[in-house]
Amino acid sequence: MNISVLTPDKEVFLGAIVSIKVPGSLGQFQVLKGHAPIVSSLEAGEVTLITAEGSHKLYNQENGAIETIADKGRKITFQIGGGFIEVLNDNISLLVQGISQVA
DSSP states (O other): EEEEEEEEEEEEEEEEEEEEEEEEEEEEEEEETOOOOEEEEEEEEEEEEEOOOOEEEETTTTTTTEEEEOOOTTTEEEEEEEEEEEEEEEEEEEEEEEEEOOO
């Protein structure tokens, strides 16, 4: 699956993932390969994604730059202030109001 995580002012993550957990309006849910098409609003909370094989672009909060990483199976978590997720044909768009604590 491919994902793009965007805030109004920057791209936070771009690359292939195995799974993602998001704080949906009715509770946390996970998206895996082959997930049915969905558009959902998100509440403030924690997002966790697991990277797949290949290179990924990740925003580094410390230096304010986009870095390229290639860690298969890396768990990346961050806090969001709400937003939306769209899943269609194993392509995910995550549009969030803001992020903090990327780890």
